[in-house]
Amino acid sequence: MTKDDIAAKDRQRSGTNRRRFLMASASTAAVPAFARGAPSETTPTSAGGAARAPVDIALTINGHERRLAVDSRTSLLDLLRERAGLTGTKKGCDHGQCGACTVLLDGRRVLSCLTLAVAAQGRAVTTIEGLAKNGELHPMQQAFIDHDAFQCGYCTPGQIMSAVACVNEGHAETEADIREYMSGNLCRCAAYPNIVAAVMQARPVMKTASRE
Amino acid sequence: MRPFTYERVSDPATAAQAAGARAEPASYLAGGTTLVDLMKLDVMQPQRLIDINALHDTDQGRIALRPHGLRLGALVRMAEAADHADIQREYPLIAQSLQLAASPQLRNMASLGGNVLQRTRCTYFRDVSYAACNKRHPGSGCAALAGVNRMHAVLGTSEHCIATYPGDFAQALIALDAGVDLIGPDGPRTIAFAKLHRQPGDRPDQETTLRPGELIVSFAVPAGPWTRRSLYLKVRDRQSYEFALASAAVALDFEANAVREARIALGGVATAPWRAREAEAALRGRIVDDQATIEAAEAAFAGAQGYGHNDFKIELGKRTLRRALRQAAAMEI
Numbered sequence: 001m002t003k004d005d006i007a008a009k010d011r012q013r014s015g016t017n018r019r020r021f022l023m024a025s026a027s028t029a030a031v032p033a034f035a036r037g038a039p040s041e042t043t044p045t046s047a048g049g050a051a052r053a054p055v056d057i058a059l060t061i062n063g064h065e066r067r068l069a070v071d072s073r074t075s076l077l078d079l080l081r082e083r084a085g086l087t088g089t090k091k092g093c094d095h096g097q098c099g100a101c102t103v104l105l106d107g108r109r110v111l112s113c114l115t116l117a118v119a120a121q122g123r124a125v126t127t128i129e130g131l132a133k134n135g136e137l138h139p140m141q142q143a144f145i146d147h148d149a150f151q152c153g154y155c156t157p158g159q160i161m162s163a164v165a166c167v168n169e170g171h172a173e174t175e176a177d178i179r180e181y182m183s184g185n186l187c188r189c190a191a192y193p194n195i196v197a198a199v200m201q202a203r204p205v206m207k208t209a210s211r212e
Numbered sequence: 213m214r215p216f217t218y219e220r221v222s223d224p225a226t227a228a229q230a231a232g233a234r235a236e237p238a239s240y241l242a243g244g245t246t247l248v249d250l251m252k253l254d255v256m257q258p259q260r261l262i263d264i265n266a267l268h269d270t271d272q273g274r275i276a277l278r279p280h281g282l283r284l285g286a287l288v289r290m291a292e293a294a295d296h297a298d299i300q301r302e303y304p305l306i307a308q309s310l311q312l313a314a315s316p317q318l319r320n321m322a323s324l325g326g327n328v329l330q331r332t333r334c335t336y337f338r339d340v341s342y343a344a345c346n347k348r349h350p351g352s353g354c355a356a357l358a359g360v361n362r363m364h365a366v367l368g369t370s371e372h373c374i375a376t377y378p379g380d381f382a383q384a385l386i387a388l389d390a391g392v393d394l395i396g397p398d399g400p401r402t403i404a405f406a407k408l409h410r411q412p413g414d415r416p417d418q419e420t421t422l423r424p425g426e427l428i429v430s431f432a433v434p435a436g437p438w439t440r441r442s443l444y445l446k447v448r449d450r451q452s453y454e455f456a457l458a459s460a461a462v463a464l465d466f467e468a469n470a471v472r473e474a475r476i477a478l479g480g481v482a483t484a485p486w487r488a489r490e491a492e493a494a495l496r497g498r499i500v501d502d503q504a505t506i507e508a509a510e511a512a513f514a515g516a517q518g519y520g521h522n523d524f525k526i527e528l529g530k531r532t533l534r535r536a537l538r539q540a541a542a543m544e545i
């Protein structure tokens with residue numbers, strides 16, 4: 001996908017997007033009047049200089065190669081949500097404690113909130129938006145629906161990404177294993193029993209699918 | 213987060229040269245699970261990050277099991293070592309100490325070199341709104357001494373700092389007499405793992421003996437007759453994904469029914485990776501029965517001091533060690 005494609009997608013969404021509306025309201029409220037409209041890149045800072053220069057990176061997101069210039073401080077999570085428009089990956093604690101931001105990096109589950117975007121150079125990211133194929137839900141997504149494995153749903157994208165990796169790692173053979181190897185994903189609604197049931201359902205389906 | 217410059221290196225010597233080349237405070241970036249977290253909190257403020265993740269594709273990313281010992285490259289991820297079948301069989305203590313730490317996602321990210329350098333979870337250290345923290349600002353005091361210190365240390369503390377060393381893997385390394393290979397701007401050197409960390413004393417901000425710009429390259433764990441009969445027992449507030457309240461790393465070698473050699477380290481209770489040599493001495497030549505484990509546990513915690521909320525850790529630590537010793541003695545190998 002090119003930069004223009006992304007910009008076009010951004011424009012497409014901007015009309016009706018609740019999140020964008022909330023963001024706009026919040027920034028109006030939070031930014032003092034004198035600073036409004038000043039581009040953040042020019043905000044004076046004592047550090048200044050090269051540390052502020054954007055870094056060019058290229059990475060693959062859900063099979064599409066992307067090239068972006070990012071502030072070196074950008075987390076992979078913020079890149080996905082704010083730059084790539086992929087808001088399925090959630091920001092929970094932003095400190096590596098809750099698992100809501102779990103994505104696959106070169107097929108292994110990681111926390112995107114503690115991954116610097118610059119360190120994802122050349123790597124392949126899979127997010128919740130990249131799981132469904134040809135309009136068909138991934139077996140793990142279907143299993144979460146079948147077992148009502150969520151209430152509020154905020155932790156769900158992270159749970160599903162983690163569950164997919166859990167099965168692929170071979171760590172979903174027993175219910176006890178699933179509980180242990182899903183312990184990095186907290187669910188404040190405590191849908192844990194249903195999450196375990198969903199992973200149990202999806203495991204054989206995923207294995208059959210991978211053999212086909 | 214404060215701005216920083218970012219650079220990537222692909223071999224250890226270049227990394228060390230890069231770190232030594234400029235005066236600004238630099239940090240190596242591996243998994244980032246401690247560093248990025250603490251940069252967001254403004255606890256760590258490096259002006260340069262040197263990304264060493266490319267070293268994972270070199271010798272620093274390899275695990276080598278040889279008759280005389282185990283070599284672990286510093287960029288090996290925690291999960292890679294924890295899931296390694298040969299390590300699980302030959303060095304169960306090492307595999308378990310990694311397996312019982314953090315979460316699957318964090319274990320996929322965190323490097324072994326970074327893991328041993330992870331910073332304390334002391335809430336007063338992590339929260340910069342507390343002015344008093346001798347780790348962050350030498351001479352400013354310690355808010356934990358009179359604060360909520362349930363998670364804090366009872367061994368190796370000082371009047372300047374009681375922050376717990378949070379790691380598990382380091383307890384396995386110190387118990388098994390591991391060595392650490394380093395490279396710095398002035399070249400390579402090898403030190404005993406036991407010499408890597410410092411107790412807080414009057415300089416809690418100086419946590420290791422690493423010289424400026426020095427990088428951990430690998431760990432070497434010598435094989436011993438005790439390495440197969442070894443385990444890590446971790447006691448915590450919840451069953452998974454939690455730091456230790458108390459833990460014990462234990463390795464035993466028997467002659468007939470008596471202990472010939474014991475290797476013991478304690479986690480969750482001390483300010484640094486903690487070898488319990490007094491407990492090892494108390495076990496030597498003994499049959500592992502109640503009396504022997506009680507004496508070993510008493511010896512291990514003879515110098516312990518509680519600070520109020522964490523008084524329970526002294527008894528919990530003793531019982532954790534006793535259980536670990538019984539389990540190790542009962543292992544079928």
